[in-house]
Amino acid sequence: MIHGRLQLTARARLALLSTVLVLGSGITLTALTYVLMRRNHQVVQVFHTTGGGGPLPPIEDISRQVRSAALSDLLAQAAVALVVVTVLAAVLGWLVSGRLLRPIREISATAQRSSAENLSERVPVATPKDEVTALAGTVNTMLDRIQRGVAERDRVLYSQRLFTANAAHELRTPLTTMRTAVDVTLDGEPTRAELVAMAGDIRTAIGRSQRTLDGLLALAQSQAGPGDQRLLDLAAIVAGVLAETAVGPLTVRTALEPAPVRADPVLVERMIANLVDNAVRHNRPDGDVTVSTGTHTGRSFLRIANTGRPIPPDEAGGLLEPFVCGTGTRMSGDGGAGLGLSIVRAVVTVHHGDLVISPQPTGGLEITIQFPLASQLTAGERSKKDSSTTTV
Incomplete structure (x- = not known):
């Protein structure tokens, strides 16, 4: 060589x-x-002529x-x-x-x-259209994709840092409560009543930590992506969740039309349960909950609305963030972990759906979720689904 x-x-x-x-x-x-x-x-x-020449x-x-x-x-x-x-x-x-x-x-x-800090510059595309022009267009398209990817990476990193800080704060709060209860009670000779009160405070703090950890686990599973996707009917799942939810004095109105989707049944059921729980928890004592499903413009939809306090339009989007509950700030003391709507958004995202959250003029929220419409069921799948679905 x-x-x-x-x-x-x-x-x-x-x-x-x-x-x-x-x-x-x-x-x-x-x-x-x-x-x-x-x-x-x-x-x-x-x-030549004859002459004296040779x-x-x-x-x-x-x-x-x-x-x-x-x-x-x-x-x-x-x-x-x-x-x-x-x-x-x-x-x-x-x-x-x-x-x-x-x-x-x-x-x-x-x-x-071009670098990760400067992806705004593009190659000038001249005329006429030829191979070099096509190459310049391809490079510009690649730079566009890289710029979107870097922006998405930065957004995800920021969200993860914010999520980690909020999670650490929410887990530290009950630990601080337990430590304070123990220090105050054991500072001297505690009576039986004081020990019982300390145990109650510790139990409440542990329950709050458990709800937060359960919510974090569910959010992580939702963001990891769907598992076994099946052909489901949102109307049937909503009916089942409503049958198992204690709504108290609230009035529940339903308009459940078939809404077929192909999705992970565990994640979709958790999503609907969180929506129903959120609508019930953040409501007036004499309020109502309205749930509807169906298909529209080639997509299956789920819409749930409740009554409650008026919510400013600029505050509604923040309710989808982790550890935001009701007032646009950290978790309130209503027993929720502040992760319900975050899990809903994660489930919608991994299933390529759309989520719209809108405050109602009279108070409360209306949340609309749309999924790609699943293909029509075959006769065998329809009979199998009907036999395994409980109508409420």
Whole structure:
């Protein structure tokens, strides 16, 4: 193997290639002209008068001498012309290849200037439409995807940092409560009543920590993606969740039309249970809950609305963030972990759905979720689903 071979640039290779092509074409043309002239045997007739001159050489010798001289002149002149044309081809090839490769150098320079901190620059796309223009468009499309990916990465990292800080705070609060209860109770000779009160405080704090950990686990499972996806009916799942939920004095109104989706049944059931629990928990004592399902514009939807306190429009979107509960701040003392709607959003996202949360003019929220419409059930799947679904 030969090491240290000369590495030519693309511009040098293009110029060398054009020079070699011109040189080869010139040599071929000269050789072809030379061969054709050698095969030219035209008869040369020489006329002379008798006089005092000596005898003339034979006609064949004169013809041969003329042809030999012509071929020699042809080779000499062709060699000079070939050298000139080859040098000119080399110069023009170098200049033309540089002009042709200029857009590629601009693309390379733009790619080198791009970084994770600066992805806004794009390659200029000129006309006419050709291979280089297509390459520039492809590079710009790639930079767009990279920019979106970096923005999404930054958003996820920020959300994870915020989530971790909130989770640490929420888990530290019950620990602080337990430590304070123990220190205050054991500072002296505690009575039985004081010990019982301390145990109650510790039990309450442990329950709060357990709810927070359960919510964190459910959120992590929802964000991990769907597992075994099956053909489901949102109406049937909503009916089952409502049958198992204690709504107290609230009035529940339903309009459940078939809404087929292909999704993970565990995640979808958890999503609907969180929505119903949120609608019941954040409601007036004499309020109502309205749930509807069905299909619209080629998508299956689930809509749930409740009554409650008026919520400012700029506060509604924040309710989807972790550890935000009711007032747009950290968890309130209503027994919730502040993760219900965060889990709902995660389930909708992994199933490629859409979620819209809107405050109602009279108070409360209306949450609408849309999923891609599942394909129609076959007869066997429909009978199997009907036999395993309980209608409420």
